[in-house]
Structures are given as structure tokens and as C-alpha cells.
Amino acid sequence: MSLLRTPFYLARFLLQSILLALGQIWMNKTRSVLTTTGIVIGVAAVTAVIAALTGLRSNILGEFEALGTNKLYIIPYRPDTGRFQHASGRTLRFTPDQFDGLVEHCPSVAGFTLLADAADKVIRGDRSIDGARITGIQPAWHEIENRTVTLGRPFSLLDEQRAAYVCLINPETRDQLRLDRDCNGQSIYIGNRRFLIVGVVEPAVQSALFLNQGEGAEVFVPFRTHWNVWQSRLIAIAASQSPDVSDDARAEVRFFLRQTRELKPDDPDTFRIEVIEQYLRQFDRVAATITMVAGAIVGVSLLVGGVGIMNIMLVSVSERTREIGLRKAVGARPAAILFQFLIEAVTLCSLGGLLGIAGGWALTLLMAVLPGAQLDKAYIPLWAIAVAFGFSALVGVFFGMFPAFKAAGLDPIEALRHE
Template sequence: MLNPLFWYQAIALAFSQIWANKSRAFLTALGIIVGVASTTAVIAALTGLKSKVLTQFESVGASKVFIFPNRPDDKPRNLYPWEKVRLKTSEARALRDECESIRAITPITEVGLEVESGDRKIEGLSVTGIWPDWHEIENRNVTSGRPFTAIDETNERQVCLVNDDAVKELRLPADPVGQFITLGGRRFLIVGLIETVQARFFGLNTSSAEIFIPFSVAEKFQPRDFFMRITALLKSPELAEEGTAEMRWILRKQRGIPDGETESFQVEAIDRFIQQFKTLATGITAIAGGIVGISLLVGGIGIMNIMLVSVSERTREIGLRKAVGATPNMILLQFLLEAVTLCLVGGFIGLACGRLLAFGMTQIPSAQLDEADIPLWAVVLAFAFSAGTGLIFGMFPAIKAARLDPIEALRHE
């Protein structure tokens, strides 16, 4: 219907209009520039924060579940003595044997022991008792030697795993496998060197000396009512809700808690924290969307205003174009294209500013924003919204231009 020359000249004209009125065009598009820049910057910051936080969550393991004792707040304390509240090894076993949705599970307990190696002696070093599943749950393997096995656990073998920091502190040889150390007065064989994980969670540095022993062995060092927690790994992160419900059901059964009674323990999936954070991030993105809506409205009114000025300035030109054969629709399209082009140029500049702001954020030290970047969808959306603003607010001036009577227009001074 319309020949390519029309499109070419319409777009060329749109750009030449902007070029001929640079400062005016800039001031007009400022609303859109500021709107797009601020919104994309906010989205970039959020995206950076989100990916940072999610990576940190995921480093912990998205399908991990934590179980810990929890005395109900709404009940008198004397109804829930520690003995009733604390987790027991039997409960960990029940979960391991009965829960369908978990892949791996381990009770964890920490016991402060005196550690001796040769003439090195460290008082009160925290030694952690674990099941062999711990390797899979925490995704930590041995760099040398072997991991724990079920036999270590059932036979209560006096074996241990150490990390590099422990090797250094105890002045053990670089490969300590096969060496003996004394823990709490007993001789333990080092069977494996476990890799050290740095800065696992929000800068919380857990990489100090670590020594692991089989849970059954740790139990014997502990008093009768010792504290333990349970960490489990679900078969998949999607099972978060189902899996936690199943674990709660098993534990209620174990503890004989009737329906309606408050639980004396807590089961939390990492996934839930991730969901909460995602909801929060979505909320903030929506607010940013609201801001862009308002700024585009303000920008759009500016566009409409300047397009009306343009139509009135170029009335004779419109008359001439009509005289040489431009139909009303062609004039309409011409002015719409001009408004859209102006908005898209504004959107482009806004995006460039937003990109610059995002880059600035990554340079702020310790702001957790070093991954701030404008995602592709935000770029597409910024252009779509800019073009949409041009279309909506350019429509009225364009209709005005299209409806001009060519005779009146040519007579216009």
C-alpha cells in the first residue's frame, strides 16, 4: 500500500526534525529519559541483588531443609521441658527411614574437645559429628583420602576428617591422611582431607579449623540431653512444600503431638526463603514499574505538547504534502512516526544513562551490587513503553494534522 520511499522519507524526516530542534527535542524527551534511566537503574540494582542473594542461597542448596527444636511461644515453658523439645537421633533415623521425599539426611552436633597432635594442643575446638550423607548435603568432598562411610557410623570407628585450616593449626603434614590425632583423649585416624569452603553465606566466614567425626562417636562425647539439629536434602527443590509437610507429619507422629497442638520443632526449607525474597524483589520491581508509568505519563504529555507545536508550526508543510497527494492516513502515520521516533530516541538515551548508573553501582564496594545489570527483558520493555508512549500521546496531534483542510493549511501564516 505505502511505498518504501514513504517509510524512508518519514523516518528520515522524523530524525531531521529532532536534529533541527535538538535542544527542544532533548527537553521534551527528558521526562522519558529520566523515567527510563531511573527505572532501568532500579531494575539493574534489583537484578544484581537478586542474582547475588540467590547464588548465595543456592550455594547453601536450594533443596535443603533445616530441622531444629523450637519451644512454642504460646505455651507455658514448663509444659515443654528441654527433654521434650530437643531433637533425638531416633527422630533423625525415623526421618531417614520413612520420609519419601528426602534424598539425604544427617543429624549434626557440635562438641568442644581438646585436640592434640604431636606437641600441639588446642583446647575446646569445636568438633562436628555427622552422618556420611553430610558430604552430599553440603556438597563437600575430600581432596585426599576418603569420605565417611556407613561402616564408620555403625561401627563407631574413631576416624576423622580435617580441613586445610585444621591441618595448619595442628601443624600436620600437607597430606594428613593416615596420621593420628587425639580428640578428647582418644586417638583418631585422619581418613580424609576435606576441602575448605570460603565465605559461604553473606560474608559469614566459616572457614576456620574444622574437624568431623562420625555422629555415633560424637554422641558418646555429649551429655545425655545434648543439642543436635538435622539437615536434609530433598530429591528436588520443587518438593519443598510437600517434603516439609511429610517431615512434620513424621515428627509429630514420633513426638505424639495431636492435631491442632503446636509443634515443638521447626522444619524450614531454603526454598521458602528464596520464595520470600523473590516475592519481595517482584514487589519492588512492580513499584519501579509504577514509577516508570508516572514518568512516562509526564513525558508523554510533554511529547503531546511538542507534537501539537510541531503540527501548528508545519501547517503549511502539511497543506503542501496534502496538495501533492498525501492522504489523511499518510499524514497521521508521518506524525505518529515522529512522536514514536522522538520517544524511542529518549528511551535509548535513558537506557544508556541507566546502563551508566548500573555500571556505577557495580563500582560501589561492599554494596552487594557488583552483578547489577539491565536484563534483556527490561531493555525490550523500556523500548516498548517508549514506543507506546509515542503512539498514545502522538495520536491526538497526528489526528489533528491528518484532519487539516489542505486549503486552510496552505493559507496558514
């Protein structure tokens, strides 16, 4: 019977302690507000930071979706171990023939292009662009990058096979060189070679986060032409059939490349395959670091706030010594007194935490309307509210412990004599 009644008794006691604590806090309004300021500010700061990061993340996620989450970047890589760890860049670099037949052998791969970048001077009459970006591409590039030819035609297989001196330009290049809007059939010099313009490629989706994407003057040439002229490092971009099978595509490409690069079974990979999601993960890592730093700063403010709580609880214990004495005299166990003061500290801190969450929410609303801050999607996730609240309650337990023990340990006779 008493076993059955115990939880009920505890719940009533808990409720009564909380009400008592709220009464006590209400009676000392000014003091309570001042005491919890540290916790309010700390919690507000951390929830605002988390809200900002969450907003930033959903923005980035949106950008990635625009860029295509089914892309696989294939890049040469020097492994940390194995026989290639001291290999030269020349040994490790890709050659075009290593990718021959990739699409046929990898069923999850929808399309595939080799890619090589160089910077060179582009000249048209008396106008020139220094350090324009010269990219060698294959026909599938347009689909993978979602950048079609708006005027003119893409490269043909013939252009690729012959390594023809033809090029596509972006509107930026056209404008900088003061070419006609429809400039097909005109020619420009790249370095000292003359290239025929066959089309204009639409500009890249403008991304606020990836400023170097499709910015500035771009000139595209057939990959083979690029390979012959600049001989720069090449990478490959593959597109999986859908984002869902990108892991399959990755495995297939890996298997294929290990064969064509003639790796032995115990050799580590000499290339990397990066799914665009990896960049998201990278952002998550950065965000985690930022959260941790913010958390550490907030930890300090919670610590300071906690010391304030401890101080005010000690004052409270001292002020209410007679009350403690009386409660003990009428039969309060030391544990009951301990509990009462602990609850009071926790209630105080939790109220501070609630105020802090409200403050963080206000800050979040504010930053969402801040122009140009990329934080329009900022919001406080539920887990952050739970963590912030939990932590402030924990601060209450931790820093309330000492005053509560002090109260519980008071001698009833001494306490009743206290003036």
C-alpha cells in the same frame, strides 16, 4: 467494501503519521535529544539494574547447583497459630529419636543426617582457637554436603553408638593449630575434653555469596557425642533422590515428622522443611523489591521526562498552529489531528526508550567486565526490553494527550489567523 478498507486505511495513516513525526523530530534534533534525556536516563538505569539482578541471579543459581539443590533443611519452628504458638523452645526442639526410621519411611529421601552446632575453644599444646565451630554430624553428612574425608577415615557407626570422643577437622583448624599435615592419631582439647583426630575433611566449596559457609576453623564430632556434651539445638538435613522429587521428599518428611512429633490433625507444623530452592525464591523476592525500588526511581525520572515531553509538544502545537488550521480546513477531523500529535509524542518517547535500552546495554557490558562485581553473567532479558519500551511509549501517550487534545480542539479560523 469500506469496512474492508478501513484497517488498511488506518495502517497507512499510522505509517504516514509516524513518518511525519520522525521528520518533525529530525528537523528539531537538538530539541528532541534534550527533551528525551530524562526518558533515556530512566530507561538506561532500569534496564541496567534488571541486567545486574539477572546476572546476579544466574550466579546464585550456579552456586546453589554447586551446593546441591536436592537438600532439605528440617528446622524446629513455632507456628503462628494453634496450641503451640506460645510453646517454649524446649518443647518445640527436635530430639534424635523423632528421626529414627526416617529414611525407611520416606522413599524419596536418599540420605539423612542430624546436625548440631556449637562454638567452643579448641586447644592443642600452646595454641588455641576461640569460638571454633563444633558440629555434630552423622556419616551421611559427607555425601549430602559433598565434603569427603581426604586424610584418615569418616566416623564409624561404632563412634556414633558409643558417642566416642573422636573428631574430624578441616585444613583451616589443622593449620591454625600447627598440626602435622597428616595429623591422624593426634589429639586436641575441645573445652576441657580430649578428642582424638581421625581424619581431615575437605574444605567447603568456596562461595562468594555465602561467606559463612565452611569459613574458619571447623571441628566435626559424632552427632551423639555432640548431643551429650553440648546439648545444643539440633536440625536435620535430608537429601532427596534427585532435585525433581524434592517436593515428594518434603511431603514424606513432613508426614513422618508429624507422626513422630505426635501432632494432632488440626495442629500446624512445629517444624519447617526448607528446600534450597526456597533460598532462590527468597533471592527473587529481594530482587523483586530491588526492582520495585529501581522502578519507582525510574518512574520519577519518566515522570520528569514526560513533563518535558508535554512541554515540548505544547511548544510544537503552538509553533504549528497554522499547519493545524490548514489541515483542518482541508478536512482533517479533530481525531486525525489528535492522533497525529499523539503519535509524535509516542514516537519521541519510544526513540528515547530505544536510546535508553542501548544505554542500558552499554552499562551491562561495562559491569560484566567489572572485576569482582559478580556480574559477569549480567544481561538484559527480553521482557525487560519490552517493558522499558512499552513504558516509554505509555509515557508518550499519557503526556502527549494534553497537547494533542489542545491541537485537536483548535478553531480552524483562529488557527489560520495565528502568526
